[in-house]
Amino acid sequence: xxxxxxxxxxxxxxxxxxxxxxxxxxxxxxxxxxxxxxxxxxxxxxxxxxxxxxxxxxxxxxxxxxxxxxxxxxxxxxxxxxxxxxxxxxxxxxxxx
Amino acid sequence: xxxxxxxxxxxxxxxxxxxxxxxxxxxxxxxxxxxxxxxxxxxxxxxxxxxxxxxxxxxxxxxxxxxxxxxxxxxxxxxxxxxxxxxxxxxxxxxxxxxxxxxxxxxxxxxxxxxxxxxxxxxxxxxxxxxxxxxxxxxxxxxxxxxxxxxxxxxxxxxxxxxxxxxxxxxxxxxxxxxxxxxxxxxxxxxxxxxxxxxxxxxxxxxxxx
Numbered sequence: 001x002x003x004x005x006x007x008x009x010x011x012x013x014x015x016x017x018x019x020x021x022x023x024x025x026x027x028x029x030x031x032x033x034x035x036x037x038x039x040x041x042x043x044x045x046x047x048x049x050x051x052x053x054x055x056x057x058x059x060x061x062x063x064x065x066x067x068x069x070x071x072x073x074x075x076x077x078x079x080x081x082x083x084x085x086x087x088x089x090x091x092x093x094x095x096x097x
Numbered sequence: 098x099x100x101x102x103x104x105x106x107x108x109x110x111x112x113x114x115x116x117x118x119x120x121x122x123x124x125x126x127x128x129x130x131x132x133x134x135x136x137x138x139x140x141x142x143x144x145x146x147x148x149x150x151x152x153x154x155x156x157x158x159x160x161x162x163x164x165x166x167x168x169x170x171x172x173x174x175x176x177x178x179x180x181x182x183x184x185x186x187x188x189x190x191x192x193x194x195x196x197x198x199x200x201x202x203x204x205x206x207x208x209x210x211x212x213x214x215x216x217x218x219x220x221x222x223x224x225x226x227x228x229x230x231x232x233x234x235x236x237x238x239x240x241x242x243x244x245x246x247x248x249x250x251x252x253x254x255x256x257x258x259x260x261x262x263x264x265x266x267x268x269x270x271x272x273x274x275x276x277x278x279x280x281x282x283x284x285x286x287x288x289x290x291x292x293x294x295x296x297x298x299x300x301x302x303x304x305x306x307x
Contacts, residue, residue, distance in 0.1 A: 015110065016110070016113055019110045019113050020117040022114060023113075023114035023117050023118040024117055024202055024203075024206075027117065028202065031198070034197070034198055035116070035117055035201075088103060088107055091103060092100055092104055092107065095100040
């Protein structure tokens with residue numbers, strides 16, 4: 001069972017980021033920061049980690065002269081998230097019975 | 098992590114997914130006020146059109162007087178602008194209390210979803226007025242507004258979908274029995290808004306969360 005637990009989601013912020021990207025087509029950096037109530041540096045490092053394992057895709061665009069960075073969940077990221085959540089659920093159900 | 102913690106974690110993740118995708122700062126009170134504006138506007142429109150008061154304002158001669166037509170259109174627009182301004186102000190206030198941004202991905206998605214039916218409906222109303230198809234004005238307002246609410250409900254409280262369906266149904270009835278446009282318009286934009294606004298206010302505004 002535990003083998004389905006994803007190392008990438010051991011950190012709470014990373015799991016939360018992934019959850020938001022599952023529920024939305026895309027989400028930008030500032031809105032994520034606002035929603036999760038984390039610091040710039042903290043969020044940036046977790047996003048980098050998720051990007052490195054290929055779970056999220058990064059899109060940079062310009063709004064006027066400011067850069068706007070938004071994120072989307074990749075196909076393998078979505079799969080990994082679902083597997084992780086299912087494993088969590090099964091673990092809970094197992095304990096219950 | 099024990100079982101309880103795991104359960105709480107799972108629940109918080111589910112809530113986060115819900116919260117991130119839905120605009121939950123929509124103010125119920127602004128719905129009530131929009132309804133009040135609509136009824137006031139309808140009252141003024143009624144006074145201008147009929148001069149005398151009768152319970153069922155059946156109109157077999159649609160307004161042919163151009164000044165009156167544009168006066169009525171002006172009243173409608175004034176009500177619309179007042180309702181929008183109120184909704185924006187009260188929702189911003191609610192968002193501030195909730196510690197959320199008004200302008201977030203959920204509110205953008207909400208606006209995008211309602212924009213097409215609203216703009217199309219608004220243009221169709223102007224076309225109808227320009228052609229003198231006055232019987233279509235109230236049904237088109239109600240039907241397209243209802244469609245906008247149904248489309249937008251994905252991005253906010255689910256209850257909004259029911260309000261949309263009821264506006265839509267009312268619009269179709271209004272189209273089936275022409276001549277009672279103002280009556281149906283008042284029921285939809287006035288009474289339904291007030292009822293739904295009160296329900297939303299009691300259910301969500303006080304607790305400040307979805």
